[in-house]
Each structure stands twice: as structure tokens, then as C-alpha cells.
Amino acid sequence: MKIGILGYGSVGQKLAALFADAGYDVMVGLRSGADSSIGFATGSFKEVATQVDAIALAIPYQASLAVLQTLAADLAGKIIIDNTNPLNDDWSPLLLGQENSAGETIQNALPQSHVIKAFNTIFADVMQKSAHMRNGSLITAFVAGNDAAAKARVLKLVGDIGFAPLDTGDITSARYLEAMAHLNIRIAVPLGGGTNAAFVYHQQQS
Numbered sequence: 001m002k003i004g005i006l007g008y009g010s011v012g013q014k015l016a017a018l019f020a021d022a023g024y025d026v027m028v029g030l031r032s033g034a035d036s037s038i039g040f041a042t043g044s045f046k047e048v049a050t051q052v053d054a055i056a057l058a059i060p061y062q063a064s065l066a067v068l069q070t071l072a073a074d075l076a077g078k079i080i081i082d083n084t085n086p087l088n089d090d091w092s093p094l095l096l097g098q099e100n101s102a103g104e105t106i107q108n109a110l111p112q113s114h115v116i117k118a119f120n121t122i123f124a125d126v127m128q129k130s131a132h133m134r135n136g137s138l139i140t141a142f143v144a145g146n147d148a149a150a151k152a153r154v155l156k157l158v159g160d161i162g163f164a165p166l167d168t169g170d171i172t173s174a175r176y177l178e179a180m181a182h183l184n185i186r187i188a189v190p191l192g193g194g195t196n197a198a199f200v201y202h203q204q205q206s
């Protein structure tokens, strides 16, 4: 699977490295266009969207709708891995309503694409193999989306790069996953806990 990553900040850089290490073909999209100093194939968002099977959103939620609207035709039938969290500029929660979420808003805006929420509860600082094991358990990567086949591909991808994947249902679960991220940020930043922290979901198998 060829994966495009839109954005090359904290999350984009980490995911690009993890995907490439796991053998995926990676292309990075930059709003400034191609950049030969980056160790991956690069291009504009449009060039990436036309050339890949799936994209991972590593740009601010507040920018993502405007960006994606311009790519809707290129992304029809493809997977959009939504890492975003709805945040204000000071990282406080941008509340979208009890029955809404960034994931659902993006899915509604691009109905021809398969939006799969993933990675939004994982800090960029722990998106590296050396940080994935937490006291004997892998970090949980919560995944949500409507299309079963697309979600299965993302669950496999998540496992391939070293997280413990967990299917959390359809895209409405993005409401809860985004709230988890808000809590994660609150503990890490205003409460001072730091970003070397992660959720591990332990499910007893009977």
C-alpha cells in the first residue's frame, strides 16, 4: 500500500519513518510543494493525493477541511487516516458538539472516501519503536471507521508499525477518541505530566 502523509511536522515525520520501516511506500505532501531535502518522495498535497492508495492527515484539523475539499475527487474510493484532533490554538479542546467529531465532519465532507480515525490518541513523542512498549504492553492504537475493508487495512497497518490495534467501531467513535486525546493533552500539558505517556487498553480474553 502506498501511503501519502499530508504534513511533515511532529506527527508526519514520525509516521513517515514508522511506515517506511515497516516496508510501506511513503510519499510526503507539503503545502510548499516538493522538497528534495526530505528523505522521502515529496510533492504538493494534490500530487500526493493522486499517487497514493491512502493518505494520513498530519495537519491541523482546522486546516484539514479546506485542504481536503480540493482533493475530494483524487481521494474518492481511497482511505483517509484521520490523526487530527479538534483543538484551539492553545491546544484546548475545540468542541464540535456532543453528536459530532472531527472524524465525522471529515467523513461527511468527503463521502466518497473511507475516513478511518487512528493515532489521534498517541503523542508524536511516543510514535517511535523505542517508546511503544509501556510496562510490558504495547501502546493501544484505537481505530474507528465505517468501511470494514478500509478499517481492516488500517488495523493491519497499525499493527505493522508496532502498536496494538483496537477496533472501536464506526466513525461515531471518533467523538470518544477525540475526547480521550483532549484528556491526554490536559494531563500532559496544563497538568504537567509530559508527552512521554500513552493509553494501554487491557482486555481480558476469556
Ligand SMILES: NC(=O)c1ccc[n+]([C@@H]2O[C@H](COP(=O)([O-])OP(=O)(O)OC[C@H]3O[C@@H](n4cnc5c(N)ncnc54)[C@H](OP(=O)(O)O)[C@@H]3O)[C@@H](O)[C@H]2O)c1
Residues within 6 Å of the ligand: 006, 007, 008, 009, 010, 011, 012, 031, 032, 057, 058, 059, 060, 061, 063, 067, 083, 084, 085, 086, 087, 119, 120, 121, 122, 123, 124, 125
Ligand atoms: N503532536 C502530537 O503529539 C499529536 C498526536 C496525535 C495527533 N496529532 C494531530 O496531528 C496533526 C498534526 O499535528 P503535529 O503535532 O504534527 O503538528 P505540527 O508539528 O505543527 O505540524 C503541522 C503540519 O501541518 C502543516 N500545516 C499547518 N497549517 C497548515 C495549513 N493551514 N494548511 C496546510 N498545512 C498546514 C504544517 O506545514 P508547515 O511546515 O508548512 O507549516 C506542518 O507540516 C494535528 O491535527 C494534531 O491534532 C498531534
